[in-house]
Amino acid sequence: MSAAKIPATIITGFLGAGKTTLIRHVLENAHDRRLALVINEFGDVGVDGDILRACGVENCPEENIVELANGCLCCTVADDFVPAIEALLAHEKRPEHIIIETSGLALPKPLVKAFDWPAIRSKLTVDGVIAVIDGKAVAEGRFADDLDAIAQERAETETIDHDNPLEEVFEDQLACADLVILNKTDLLDEAEEAAVAAQLSRGARASVKVVRVRDGHVDPLVLLGLAAAAEDDLANRPSHHDAETEHDHDDFDSFVVSIPAISDPAALVTKLVEAARAHDVLRVKGFVEVAGKPMRLLVQGVGARVQHHFDRPWKSGEERASRLVVIGEKGLDRESIAAMLAQP
Template sequence: MSVLTKEEERKIPVTVLSGYLGAGKTTILNHVLNNREGLKVAVIVNDLSEVNIDAELVRDGGGLSRTDEKLVEMSNGCICCTLRDDLLQEVERLAREKRFDYILIESTGIGEPLPVAQTFTYVDEEQGIDLSQLTRLDCMVTVVDAYHFWQDFNTRETLRDRNQDAGEGDTRGVVHLLTDQVEFCDVLIINKCDMVSEDELEKLETALRGLQPRARIIRTSHGIVDPKDILNTHLFDFEEASRSAGWIQELQKDHHTPETEEYGISSFVYLRKIPFHPERLLRWLGSWPKEVVRSKGIMWVATRNSMAISFSQAGVSRQLSPAGLWVAALTAEEKRLYFGSEHDFPKSPDWDDEWGDRVTKLVMIGVGLDREKITRSLDEALLTEAEMRSNWRLFNDPLPKFQ
C-alpha cells in the first residue's frame, strides 16, 4: 500500500468492480451505496447490451440521492475496449464537477480490468485527457461466483459460444476471461458463499490464492460487504498489480523452496535447456495433470528452433502461440538492427554459448502437486541424447501451425 501525498489526497478516488456475468457485482454495488456513511458518490455502470439492466437495478436500489449524486449509463459496448474513450470523457467530467467524494465503476461482466486500470494511469494524447491528474485509482475489485466458478473455469466454451462476445473479433475463452479478472485485482470477493459447502469454499479460496497471492480475499453472501473493504483502501499500485499474478511471482523468485504452504498451494518452475520433441510434447499436453490449476511460460520445441513458443493454461484450456524469435536465431544484420551491435546486446540469465537464450521455462501452480512426477513426465518429452545429435527437421511435428 502506497503512502499518499497531499496532492494525491485531493484527487477523487475511484473503485472499479469487475467479475464475470452473474457474479453479483450489481448486488454488491447496491449494498455499498446503501451503507457508505455519507460519501457523495458518482456511479458509472457499463453494460454490453443496448438496454443497461444493471443501471436500472442500481437506480431502483435506492442507494443514490437523486439530487446530489449521479448515475452514468455506458451501454452497447465495453469500457475496456469500444467505450474506453467514453469512459475517459465521463470520468474527467465527473471529476471536474468537484461535487463528488467518490466514483464507483461497475464494468461489464466480460470486461478485463487491466485496460480499465490503464485508462487512469496514462495521458490520452488524442483527447488530451490525463485522469491521473484528476483521479486516484484506489482499488480494483474482482467478484467471483462461488457456486459457478469451477463450472466456468473448466469449460472449453468461448464467450461467443455463450453469445456473450464483445464483437466479431472476440474469440476469448470463458476460462481465460475469468483468469484475467482474478489475476489483476487488489480485492477478491467470493460471493454466494451460502450456496456451497465449507470444503468447496476452502478449495476455491486455495485456488484463487494461487492465481492471485497479493489480493485480499473476502467471503460474502448476497453481496453484503463492508464498504471500507473496497472504498478508500489505498491498495492500488499499477506496478504491483501488473506483476502480482501467481505465475509472475513464481518466475521472479531467485530460488524456489518446496512448499506445503499455509493454504495448501504449491508451485514450481520447470526449467530446461533441452528442446521438446513435438510429438511427445503433444502427448504430454493431452494427458494434463489435473492438479495444475494454472501454468504459463515459454517453450523450446526442436522443430521450431528459431521461434519461442508461448504457453498458457487455465483449467482445461491450453494454448500455444508464437512468442517471437529467439535472440540466438537472429542474423548478425538483425542483431545490429535491433540492438545496435552484432556482439554487444542484452543476454538473458539463461543464456549460454551453445544455444543462446533458447529455454523452456514453465510455471506450475496447483493444489497437491507431485512436483517430481510432473517434472519426470516433462523430461520424458525432451529430446534424448541421440535425438540431440540427429536432424531435428526430420521429426514429425503435429503441433498447431502458426502464421
Template sequence: MSDYSTPVTVLSGTLGAGKTTVLNHVLAESGDRDLAVLVNDMGEVNVDADLVAESSDITEDEEELIELSNGCICCELRGDLLDAIAELTHERQFDAIVVESTGVAEPLPVAQTLTLGFDQSDLDPTEFYEETGVEPLEHCHLDTTVTVVDAHQFQRAMEAEEVLDDDGTKKHLGDLLIEQVEFCDVLVLNKCDLVDEETLAEVEETVAALQPRAEIVHTTHGKVDPEAIIETGRFDFEAARQSAGWMQELQAEHESAEEEHGVTSFVFDARGPLHPERFADFLDSLSDDVVRSKGHFWLAGREDEALTFNVAGQSIRVGPGGKWLAALPPEEREAQLEAYPQLAEDWDDEWGDRNVLFVFIGVEMDHEAIRADLEDCLLTEAEFDEDWSTYEDRFPTFEYEPQDDAPEADPDAQEEVGLAD
C-alpha cells in the same frame, strides 16, 4: 481542497457473479460517503444501470449515475470512460467513484486507462476532452480494483467451454474469469452460502494461488463492507501487474508443496526445442487438473521465433512471442544484450536464448506425469540431426513487424488451439 483526488474503485466480475448486488449493497451502506457510480453494459439498454437506480436512491438526474452502454470500457469505450470520469470529478462533489465493468471486461486495460488516460499510444483524445480541456484524471486516482467471483459457479465456469461475444471479440469464459482474478486488489468471493465449507476452502485456495496479493473477502448476497472496497489505497499498478500467481512462481523458481485441497504449482524449464507433433499431442490430452499455465517455448522448425503458451481453464492459446535474440543480426543482438544484461546469464553458446519455460497451477496435478510428458515432447539426441522442416507443424503462424525494442509477446494475437488444430 485543491490537492484532493477522488478515489476510484473498479468492480469487475463475470456475468452473474453478483457485481450489481455488491454495488447496491455498498451504496445502501455507504453512510455519509457521497458516491458516484459509472455503470458499463454491453447492450444498447444498460440493464445494470437500471437495477442500480431501482435498488438505491442514486439517480441520473442528480448526475450521480452515468451509463456507458453498447460497448466495453476495456476496449472501444475507453475514451468515453475518461470523459465520464472527467464529468464526475471536475467539480469534486463526490467522495468516491465506483465503476462497474461489463461482465466481459478485462480489468487490466481498464486500470491502464485510469492510470495513463489519453497518454496511451492507441487512444486519441475525444471531442469532449478537446473542447473542455478538462484533464480526465487530474482530480482522481485509481484506488482499488475489485473482482467479484461466484463461489458456487467457479469450478463450473473454469471447466466450461462457453465462449462469450464481446462485440465480435470471442472470450473464453474460463480465460476471462482467470484474467479478472489475476488482476485485482480485493477479491470478493460471493454466494458463499451456496457451497459447503470444503468447496469454499478449495475455491479460496485456488484463487489465492492465481492472485496471492489480493485480499479475499467472503460474502453472501453481495453484503460486503464498503470499507473493504472503497478508498482502501491498495492499488499499485506495477505490483498488481506483477503479482499474478504464475508470474510469482516463475520468479521464485520453486515447486510448491501440496496444499490441503491439492492446489499446487511448478515450473518446467528446458533448453532444447519441442517436437511440433508431440507437443500438439500433449496439448490434445492436457489434464483438466491444470487450472492455469503460461510461458514461452521453442518449436523445432521455427528457430527464429518464440511462441507463447496460455492455458486458462479449458482455453488453450498459442501466440507470437517475438524473435529470439539469437536470431537477430549481430549488432541488434549485442545492443539488446547490453540493454538487458540478465539475458546473457543463461546464454547458450550454440542456441543463444532459445528455450522452453512453462509454469503450471492446478488442483490435484500429477507433477511428475506432466513433467515426463513434456520431457517426451523435447527433441531426442538423434532428432537433432534430422531435418526439422519435415515435421508436421499444426500450430498457427504469425507475422512480425520490425521492432526497435526488445521482442514482446502480443496477447491479442494469440490463437485458440483447442485440440491443437
C-alpha cells in the same frame, strides 16, 4: 496517494457474479461519502443502471450514475470512459469516490492503464480493483483453470476447454485484483467453499485476500479505502493480453427478447431454465410485467440458476414493457430462444 486525487474502485467479475448486488449494498451503507457510479452494461437494456437508481440513496443521486453501453469499457476508453469521468468531475458537487462496474467480459488492466492518461492521472487514482466471483459457478468447474482442486469434492467432474477466451477473462480479472470477493457462498457446502477459496488464492497475486460473502453483503469499509494506486503497479498485474492493443469480444452474442405480460413468474423461470440448458445461455436479465401486479418483476439468471423478485412499483406513465437481455457465446439460436420465452 495524493489527497487531491479522487479514489476510484473498479468492480470486475464474470457474468452474473453479483457485481450489481454488491454495489447496491455499498450504496445503501456508505453514508459517509458522496459517491458516483460508472456502469458498463453488456446488452441493450440498462438493467444494472435501473437497479442501482432504484436504491434512491442521497449520497449517490441519479445524476451521478452514468451508463456506458456502446461496447466493452476496456475497449472504448477514449470514446466513453474519459468523457464520462470528465463530466462527473464537472458536477457542482463532485463525487468523493467513484465506483466503476465493468461488464462481465471486460479486462481490468486496460481500464487501469487509462488512469495513467494525462486527462485523468492528476485527478483520479485506482483505490482498488475488486474481483467478484460466483462461487457456485467456479465449484461447478466453470471459469477455473485447476478443476481437480475444485472437483475433488464433487461426484462428477465437468471439463472445460482451457483455450476458451472465457478462461482468459476470468484469469485476467483475478490476477489484476487487489481484493477477491467470493460471492454466493450460501450455495456451497463447507468443503466446496474451502476448495473454491483455495483455488482463487492460487490464481490471485500474493497477499491478495479472498473475502467470503453471501448476496454481495460486504462492509463498504472493506471495499473502499484500499489505497492501492493500481495505475502505478501495472507490472505486477499479469494479463493474457499484455502484448495486444485490444481484445476481441466477437466470441459473444447478446440480444433483447420482448415478451408479453406474464401471469405466472414460476412458469417464466421454467422456460428460462429450459432455454439456458438447451442453448447454453450464460446470462439473462431484465424486467417483466406480471398481469394484475403494480410492481415490476426483476429477473436475473446465471446459466440455469434463475432468481426473480419485485423490485419496485411501475412509475406513472412508464411503459410496462417486458424485455430480457440474453447473453451467450457466439452462435446463439436467437429465434429458438425467443420462441421458447414468448410461448404462453
